[in-house]
Amino acid sequence: MIYLDNAATSFPKPENVYTSMEKCIKTYCANPGRGSHSMSVQSSLEVNNTREKLASLLKTNDSLNICFTKNATEALNMAILGCLKEGDHVITTCMEHNSVLRPLKTLEKYNGIKLTIVEGDGVGRIDPFIIKRHINKKTRLIACTLSSNVNGIIMPVREISKIAESKGILFLLDASQGLGSIDIDLGRIYTSMLAFPGHKGLLGPQGTGGLYVSSGVRLNPLMSGGTGSKSEYLLQPDIMPDRFESGTLNTPGIVGLGAGVEFVLKTGLSEIKRKKDTLIKRLNDGLSQNRSIKLYNPQDVNENSGIVAFNVKDTDSSEICALLDKRYSIECRSGLHCAPLAHKHFNTNKTGMIRLSVGYFNTMDEIDNTILAINRIIYDVANKY
């Protein structure tokens, strides 16, 4: 089996993710932050350990500003629904995932916000100055993905964040694609909120994610409930991170995420990027030899978070993906990837795209075999099998 769906969720995980989760759930997993017995205390310590590692990855001293969520979608909803009110104007891009677009479109439809969605260029690259041009007095938030989950294009988020900073506008960074190989230094890049999944580039398990909320940014929580703190209060307490962490946390998941982040930190972002770049270059160069293939990803690996996206003439993307799976056990993704406006942008909203997304654990052999398999399938499809 060749797994090339790392943009959906990374597989496999570093060995220590498995072993640390097993140790947690089998030996000490009590309710963190509730009660003072030793298992509960150890659970709390391990949860905060992961928080510290994430703070170290993001280069912030404010680890308590990182709140754990079940996935990036929850984090993005917390950010978007938590900071906007009627009359606010928001700027976002056509390359966003539905986890950004749907909350914004919901607020636009039912809660009176105004929304501007800026278009990208041929590979979906956003021009920061187009964003700047759309800013008005009501602009409260700019929301932008770190890189596209459709074709991997890395966005000029530093430039966009500078514009937001200079205008006193909140900047929400959706780091779902790219965190774990792209360096994000919260000390150097103005970020009001940063949402991330735990199970993609950070190599942790599903059921994890988080939201970093910069000090001074005031959000209404998405939900309220037991926090283990100020239990006598009948309203949500105003303590970070408790304010955004109602209910029992996913301790084994968070412990596994900690092991994933540790692997990333030890391996080094640059080494992970170098490895992914090499794989993507080989894959891209290999496929670009085939004249039936139309590639949608940026050709420069420095602009690509790890995706090769393509179509084969007019063939539906799902047909190619199904053959890759059935014949060669190559696991990749067809369809719209929950990013309908990006597909509209590329005029692929009917056919979808075939998305191959690499991870640190893929090998060059896997890439070469994938190229061979795709060429063989294209030949067979052209010749009606």
Place this chain on the structure above:
Amino acid sequence: MIYLDNAATSFPKPENVYTSMEKCIKTYCANPGRGSHSMSVQSSLEVNNTREKLASLLKTNDSLNICFTKNATEALNMAILGCLKEGDHVITTCMEHNSVLRPLKTLEKYNGIKLTIVEGDGVGRIDPFIIKRHINKKTRLIACTLSSNVNGIIMPVREISKIAESKGILFLLDASQGLGSIDIDLGRIYTSMLAFPGHKGLLGPQGTGGLYVSSGVRLNPLMSGGTGSKSEYLLQPDIMPDRFESGTLNTPGIVGLGAGVEFVLKTGLSEIKRKKDTLIKRLNDGLSQNRSIKLYNPQDVNENSGIVAFNVKDTDSSEICALLDKRYSIECRSGLHCAPLAHKHFNTNKTGMIRLSVGYFNTMDEIDNTILAINRIIYDVANKY
């Protein structure tokens, strides 16, 4: 180590919870509901397998009406925030957890709902007729816990649900305490929404829970985002369970929950209840011999979901718990248990309570040793160590 904090989270889990999660995360864990490759398909199948098992446990044919959440708190917020609007009146009880009280109090403060909180009797037992008396034309929701997380009292939820049904009022059952040993038959008890954690009586891992939403009950989703379905829609699709399952699900967690539910189904609710009843009776009878102890839990095991709650004269509950942990490695919980109104009801909001909560895997020996340990500590505290 003797673990008596099962009301916070159950420990240990059945062996198959560990092995099924390990198999999932190591061999097939892709993104369920996204893509059609074989790992993704297997992940989807396993997620739906757990859904079927939960439907079987709850005796409903509508497994697609069960949505997965990260914990019961998310499920309760989905239910409460999703069904109420300005002007609605809600009835709940003093025995609720902050996961019910805080969302309701937030809506009362900021969104113009009216809230009636009914008091219980000496053990917190709610009289359904008091609830009935408070119903008015604006009453939209009755929210009640299946049993108290403070003292284990099982509520007359069947009678309360009948009142709600007869008046056409939504009934939200918080099954956080008791599901997995108390029989809930959705075919026979009127339930508009039922919220549950996966990691307590269902013996699954943390990071899991769910909300059952009866057909015909219309809820606004708490969040929106990628669902893997109708990706071309820029608003949340209206399909169950996708409408309430935005973002990547916790596949390994849900698989583990399935194994937990399977254990419960195979063992049988009545056998689990019998075992817990035996443990609780011994613990209750043992502690009631000591004149320094004041018990707060119902004495009849048929009214108790598995908790013995007590105080030692005026001693702060945390002091006793700390000694139980340090000297005897007995893990239990002091404080307010995120249920401030219940403690106010018992006049224990200053001292808290010591809560011993049993699970299916506790043994009679552990109970006997706990009674001995508590008696010894009480003696030592009385004699200043």
